[in-house]
Amino acid sequence: MGITGERENYLSDFARFEKDISKNGQSWFGEIRRKAISRFAELGFPTTRHEEWKYTSVAPITKIHFNPCGYELNGLTVEKVRRAAFGELECSRLVFVNGYYSAELSSYRPLPGAVHLGSLAVALSTHRELMGPHLARYASYEEHAFTALNTALMRDGAFVNIPDGKVVEEPIHLLFLSTAGREPTVSHSRNLIVVGKNSQATIVESYVGLGESVYFTNVVTEVVLGENSVVEHVRLQRESRKAFHIATLQVHQSRSSTFSGHSVSVGGALVRNDVNAVLDGEGVDCTLNGLYLVKGQQHVDNHTRIDHVRPHGTSRELYKGILDEQSSGVFNGKVVVWKDAQKTDAKQTNKNLLLSENAEINSKPQLEILADDVKCTHGTTVGQIEEEQLFYLRSRGLDREIAQGLLTQVFAGETIGRIKIEAIRTGLEEILLTQFQKDKKHGETVQ
Amino acid sequence: MLEIRNLHASVGGKEILRGIDLKVNAGEVHAIMGPNGSGKSTLALVLAGRETYMVTAGEVIYEGKNLLKMAPEDRAREGIFMAFQYPVEIPGLNSMTFLKAALNSIRKHRGLEELDAMDFLDLAREKMKLVDMGEDLMKRPVNEGFSGGEKKRNEILQMAVLEPKLAILDETDSGLDIDALKVVANGVNALRSEDRGMILVTHYQRLLNYIVPDYVHVLFNGAIVKSGGKELALELEAKGYAWIEEEVREACRVDLQEGGHAA
Ligand SMILES: Nc1ncnc2c1ncn2[C@@H]1O[C@H](COP(=O)(O)OP(=O)(O)OP(=O)(O)O)[C@@H](O)[C@H]1O
Ligand SMILES: [Mg+2]
Numbered sequence: 001m002g003i004t005g006e007r008e009n010y011l012s013d014f015a016r017f018e019k020d021i022s023k024n025g026q027s028w029f030g031e032i033r034r035k036a037i038s039r040f041a042e043l044g045f046p047t048t049r050h051e052e053w054k055y056t057s058v059a060p061i062t063k064i065h066f067n068p069c070g071y072e073l074n075g076l077t078v079e080k081v082r083r084a085a086f087g088e089l090e091c092s093r094l095v096f097v098n099g100y101y102s103a104e105l106s107s108y109r110p111l112p113g114a115v116h117l118g119s120l121a122v123a124l125s126t127h128r129e130l131m132g133p134h135l136a137r138y139a140s141y142e143e144h145a146f147t148a149l150n151t152a153l154m155r156d157g158a159f160v161n162i163p164d165g166k167v168v169e170e171p172i173h174l175l176f177l178s179t180a181g182r183e184p185t186v187s188h189s190r191n192l193i194v195v196g197k198n199s200q201a202t203i204v205e206s207y208v209g210l211g212e213s214v215y216f217t218n219v220v221t222e223v224v225l226g227e228n229s230v231v232e233h234v235r236l237q238r239e240s241r242k243a244f245h246i247a248t249l250q251v252h253q254s255r256s257s258t259f260s261g262h263s264v265s266v267g268g269a270l271v272r273n274d275v276n277a278v279l280d281g282e283g284v285d286c287t288l289n290g291l292y293l294v295k296g297q298q299h300v301d302n303h304t305r306i307d308h309v310r311p312h313g314t315s316r317e318l319y320k321g322i323l324d325e326q327s328s329g330v331f332n333g334k335v336v337v338w339k340d341a342q343k344t345d346a347k348q349t350n351k352n353l354l355l356s357e358n359a360e361i362n363s364k365p366q367l368e369i370l371a372d373d374v375k376c377t378h379g380t381t382v383g384q385i386e387e388e389q390l391f392y393l394r395s396r397g398l399d400r401e402i403a404q405g406l407l408t409q410v411f412a413g414e415t416i417g418r419i420k421i422e423a424i425r426t427g428l429e430e431i432l433l434t435q436f437q438k439d440k441k442h443g444e445t446v447q
Numbered sequence: 448m449l450e451i452r453n454l455h456a457s458v459g460g461k462e463i464l465r466g467i468d469l470k471v472n473a474g475e476v477h478a479i480m481g482p483n484g485s486g487k488s489t490l491a492l493v494l495a496g497r498e499t500y501m502v503t504a505g506e507v508i509y510e511g512k513n514l515l516k517m518a519p520e521d522r523a524r525e526g527i528f529m530a531f532q533y534p535v536e537i538p539g540l541n542s543m544t545f546l547k548a549a550l551n552s553i554r555k556h557r558g559l560e561e562l563d564a565m566d567f568l569d570l571a572r573e574k575m576k577l578v579d580m581g582e583d584l585m586k587r588p589v590n591e592g593f594s595g596g597e598k599k600r601n602e603i604l605q606m607a608v609l610e611p612k613l614a615i616l617d618e619t620d621s622g623l624d625i626d627a628l629k630v631v632a633n634g635v636n637a638l639r640s641e642d643r644g645m646i647l648v649t650h651y652q653r654l655l656n657y658i659v660p661d662y663v664h665v666l667f668n669g670a671i672v673k674s675g676g677k678e679l680a681l682e683l684e685a686k687g688y689a690w691i692e693e694e695v696r697e698a699c700r701v702d703l704q705e706g707g708h709a710a
Contacts, residue, residue: 393545
């Protein structure tokens with residue numbers, strides 16, 4: 001089936017879907033959905049001729065006919081949910097199964113008054129006034145085909161709304177589990193996180209595949225930071241090794257706000273993570289850290305874009321990659337400093353560790369500077385495990401594999417170590433450890 | 448416990464060791480001296496299993512086993528420890544984590560129970576006292592930002608914790624002040640015993656005031672050209688290496704005249 005053919009499939013999905021949702025009080029959003037689907041019809045899926053998709057072919061996605069998912073527990077229990085990610089973390093946990101909110105698996109802890117936390121599907125009907133000003137206002141469905149598709153077909157996800165002046169101490173965990181069966185399925189999850197003036201929150205998003213099936217996650221998250229707010233955001237991608245994962249994280253920051261994002265990507269067959277931050281206020285602080293760890297035939301593409309729109313903004317970016325076997329990766333980090341954004345201080349670093357001769361990384365930093373009084377630096381490194389360090393560890397009695405694992409962990413630790421909440425850090429360290437140790441063995445499951 | 452026979456090794460096609468013969472019995476301390484570039488570190492690294500050096504001829508028997516066939520980690524587990532002349536820094540890797548993992552892998556191999564965090568800490572503290580090393584140093588990543596002297600002490604600490612059967616110290620005394628030198632010597636002497644062997648690579652006779660060797664060997668241009676007792680070290684200190692050089696040349700000439708092959 002050709003690319004056009006697959007585009008048709010999504011269009012007819014939309015026609016069916018539209019009838020479905022017309023009954024449930026979401027009609028206010030219907031107009032945007034229709035705009036988005038017609039934009040998708042125009043754009044079609046990107047090809048490698050597209051500058052932003054040069055090293056990542058989505059042809060495998062377009063060749064498969066994915067059906068919309070259903071809510072299926074497939075033997076999923078609370079215990080398995082805990083084991084999927086950050087089980088030890090004291091937090092409110094919103095669980096989604098194949099993209100649908102699961103009331104039975106979710107659990108809530110006490111939250112400050114007026115904080116809203118729940119299913120986006122429900123909120124679309126009940127919280128129009130809170131969502132209306134934000135939903136689909138930041139992630140551009142005009143420019144990006146997958147965002148357009150998500151905007152048209154979004155069914156569920158999380159809506160988090162923190163009013164002005166609220167400090168939410170405990171993290172909020174949004175856990176997306178896939179129990180997909182034999183038929184290839186797709187889910188277009190959508191999250192909206194709005195944090196008010198002087199407020200503070202920690203959001204964790206995890207995507208975990210239980211099993212080995214082929215499915216497609218096309219997710220968009222919008223995070224909106226009010227003036228002087230502080231948000232720590234951790235994203236863990238641990239889909240099944242056969243899954244396709246296309247994600248956009250769109251961050252919009254107002255004056256004096258602080259965003260720290262950490263993106264950890266270990267699963268999936270074909271993965272694309274877009275992180276875009278718009279620093280739309282003076283004195284904004286933005287940190288984007290990332291870690292990608294791939295092996296086998298995995299391909300992971302991290303695209304980040306930071307727009308410094310106003311003066312006195314600071315951005316810090318550190319992405320690290322560990323690539324083994326025949327895996328491949330892309331890092332494309334764009335920093336745009338607009339004309340008004342004087343006194344911008346931007347620093348971007350990408351470091352890669354190749355554990356095999358057949359692994360491959362394409363790293364491309366891009367600086368576009370239109371202001372004249374700025375400080376911007378970037379750097380990329382690609383290296384191997386240092387033989388001398390490896391020998392030192394082995395000469396003290398450590399196996400080659402263990403020594404290599406330790407050095408790899410140390411390499412990864414530089415990013416993970418920057419996450420402020422210890423329980424999240426240790427949770428990630430454990431996940432990475434199993435990832436390092438399971439070396440050479442494929443097809444693991446997290447059941 | 449260790450027997451080196453006609454060992455030849457090269458790196459990048461260049462021959463560095465040209466036929467080394469050396470026998471170390473349990474309980475003995477051997478000092479190896481020699482000018483810069485004579486191959487002392489190469490010998491130490493070959494014994495520890497560094498793969499960049501290619502062994503082109505000869506053999507090394509350690510406790511009845513073919514040492515050259517063993518992986519570096521297996522040599523360590525079988526009791527070989529080499530203190531590096533230039534210990535490498537490993538940013539990000541906690542010193543204690545590393546040393547505990549190393550000790551437990553060796554203990555496991557010896558059929559001993561692995562130490563838990565508490566027991567390990569007790570042991571490490573005791574050994575740190577022995578080498579007069581502050582605890583704060585061990586809270587830092589392996590050798591990262593350590594001074595030259597601190598790195599050497601760390602090597603001795605590792606040796607004290609891992610309790611090897613055969614210790615090879617590659618210029619652990621170089622660059623140390625007299626106090627640090629005494630510390631190193633204490634660490635070595637504490638380990639000295641009937642069933643352990645030691646090879647001390649050194650430039651200076653000074654160390655041998657504190658660790659009295661049973662034998663002294665002179666390594667020159669990749670071969671041991673002279674062996675003797677501890678008095679040989681004093682002679683070297685007094686006369687330098689030039690006379691050895693002279694002796695070697697003399698021997699070659701005689702060799703050639705007799706129709707033999709120069710080494
Ligand atoms: N990796 C290498 N590549 C190329 N040449 C090497 C390498 N390692 C050692 N050599 C060379 O081999 C010779 C012996 O070096 P080695 O380090 O063993 O000497 P050494 O006796 O330990 O000297 P020093 O007293 O300076 O420590 C030197 O000429 C050195 O340059
Ligand atoms: Mg040397």
